[in-house]
Amino acid sequence: MNHDRSRELYDRALSVLPGGVNSAVRAAPQPYPVFARTGDGGHVVDADGNRYVDWIQGLGPLLLGHDLPESVTAAVQKRVADGPLFGMPTELEVDHAEFVARHVPSVEMLRFVNSGTEATVSAVRLARAVTGRNKVVVMQGGYHGAQESTLVEGDADHPRPSTNGIPQSFAEHTLPVPFNDADAAKRVFEEHGDDIACVLVEPVQANAGIAYPVDGYHETLRDLCTGAGALLVWDEVITGFRVGGLQCAQGKFGIDPDLTTFGKIIGGGFPVGAIGGKTEYVEQFTPSGEVFQAGTFSGHPATMAAGLETLKFAAENDVYDHVNDIGRQLREGLTDIVAEQAPGYTVVGTDSIFKVAFTRADSPPQAEGDTCTNGCRQNPDCPRFEECPKGGRDVSRMETDRYARLFRPAMREAGVLVSQNQYEANFVSYAHTEEDVERTLDAYRECL
Numbered sequence: 001m002n003h004d005r006s007r008e009l010y011d012r013a014l015s016v017l018p019g020g021v022n023s024a025v026r027a028a029p030q031p032y033p034v035f036a037r038t039g040d041g042g043h044v045v046d047a048d049g050n051r052y053v054d055w056i057q058g059l060g061p062l063l064l065g066h067d068l069p070e071s072v073t074a075a076v077q078k079r080v081a082d083g084p085l086f087g088m089p090t091e092l093e094v095d096h097a098e099f100v101a102r103h104v105p106s107v108e109m110l111r112f113v114n115s116g117t118e119a120t121v122s123a124v125r126l127a128r129a130v131t132g133r134n135k136v137v138v139m140q141g142g143y144h145g146a147q148e149s150t151l152v153e154g155d156a157d158h159p160r161p162s163t164n165g166i167p168q169s170f171a172e173h174t175l176p177v178p179f180n181d182a183d184a185a186k187r188v189f190e191e192h193g194d195d196i197a198c199v200l201v202e203p204v205q206a207n208a209g210i211a212y213p214v215d216g217y218h219e220t221l222r223d224l225c226t227g228a229g230a231l232l233v234w235d236e237v238i239t240g241f242r243v244g245g246l247q248c249a250q251g252k253f254g255i256d257p258d259l260t261t262f263g264k265i266i267g268g269g270f271p272v273g274a275i276g277g278k279t280e281y282v283e284q285f286t287p288s289g290e291v292f293q294a295g296t297f298s299g300h301p302a303t304m305a306a307g308l309e310t311l312k313f314a315a316e317n318d319v320y321d322h323v324n325d326i327g328r329q330l331r332e333g334l335t336d337i338v339a340e341q342a343p344g345y346t347v348v349g350t351d352s353i354f355k356v357a358f359t360r361a362d363s364p365p366q367a368e369g370d371t372c373t374n375g376c377r378q379n380p381d382c383p384r385f386e387e388c389p390k391g392g393r394d395v396s397r398m399e400t401d402r403y404a405r406l407f408r409p410a411m412r413e414a415g416v417l418v419s420q421n422q423y424e425a426n427f428v429s430y431a432h433t434e435e436d437v438e439r440t441l442d443a444y445r446e447c448l
């Protein structure tokens with residue numbers, strides 16, 4: 001494959017964009033990223049004209065693939081023709097909010113913003129205001145966007161900013177705990193319960209090698225929050241309208257969070273975020289309440305049109321059946337390939353997300369007993385249970401260099417784009433076909 005044009009663009013980009021990109025993960029591909037030219041269903045064509053099966057799908061938002069259905073395109077084009085925005089409310093915002101509130105069990109009211117980051121920033125501010133407390137419990141290795149309260153690492157006793165530019169005094173309000181560790185969550189509530197404003201957690205840790213929750217974990221967090229008067233905030237920016245379909249992960253897992261953050265899919269490919277939840281909380285945003293929240297572009301008509309029409313299309317067609325079935329085919333196929341070629345590795349994912357986690361199993365598990373064939377479900381009887389990733393900190397112990405420097409570039413040369421590093425998930429869209437599955441499994445067979 002020839003990548004001359006991408007190489008040349010990257011060379012130019014390095015002079016005018018920091019690291020050559022506008023979002024850090026895009027620069028992760030080795031030796032340099034390919035530049036996208038056009039999307040075509042489940043495929044992407046790069047600046048040099050190379051075509052790939054694309055499992056990045058815009059990092060999650062493109063539930064329907066790169067070709068939007070006629071209804072979505074028409075709604076967006078109409079918005080553009082009617083004038084891009086007004087600084088006044090529009091009917092579309094009401095329609096979209098009604099759709100989300102109708103389908104997502106815990107959501108009665110919501111505020112649209114422009115990114116997942118903005119959603120988690122506002123959710124944390126709201127939780128602090130509602131409770132009159134400062135501390136926020138987050139999961140180690142989790143990602144909630146580029147914001148001060150969550151770019152924190154370490155543990156609850158020694159939190160520290162995970163990037164330059166954040167004062168230590170901010171990080172001290174954040175309590176990182178390991179995902180899937182109910183005892184650690186109980187301990188942090190025993191010690192800090194009266195100061196905890198909220199727990200911010202993803203239902204499935206999808207930015208950390210896709211860690212599925214162990215049985216009872218989310219119930220424990222729900223009980224701890226209720227008991228201590230803290231809010232449970234579910235970050236469904238990735239899982240929303242992907243895991244669990246239209247009712248989102250909270251419907252799938254049967255948990256009732258107080259607040260939910262959304263992003264990605266609900267904008268249909270345009271910049272979006274939202275904070276949803278119980279009216280008694282969400283109503284505390286200005287102007288109905290006292291917690292300041294505002295945005296020039298919030299509820300942008302083109303975004304609302306794209307997001308609403310995408311969700312309506314998903315509601316009226318077999319979108320979730322299709323993407324979940326393709327996801328299952330991939331996970332099952334990968335489970336066989338991994339068993340044969342890389343028995344230490346773990347296939348993870350659920351619904352329409354999947355990944356091969358490059359776990360280091362010192363002694364490959366004996367194939368006795370039932371392993372999960374459709375992605376790790378944290379089954380305690382599974383012979384792989386000890387090795388399978390439980391949370392973000394496990395990813396840093398994976399073979400990240402082998403993934404980034406050897407595996408991923410080889411997949412690219414085989415015409416398949418998988419997640420840009422070992423942390424992120426791969427996403428199935430409605431446009432992916434069984435032929436894409438076959439090509440992808442062939443490429444894994446060749447490159448693992």
Ligand SMILES: *Cc1c(COP(=O)(O)O)cnc(C)c1O
Pocket residue numbers: 114115116117118120143144145146202207235236237238263264272273
């Ligand atoms: C992507 C993501 C965010 C941040 O959303 P942006 O739109 O990139 O700001 C927050 N939380 C989770 C779980 C995400 O996956």
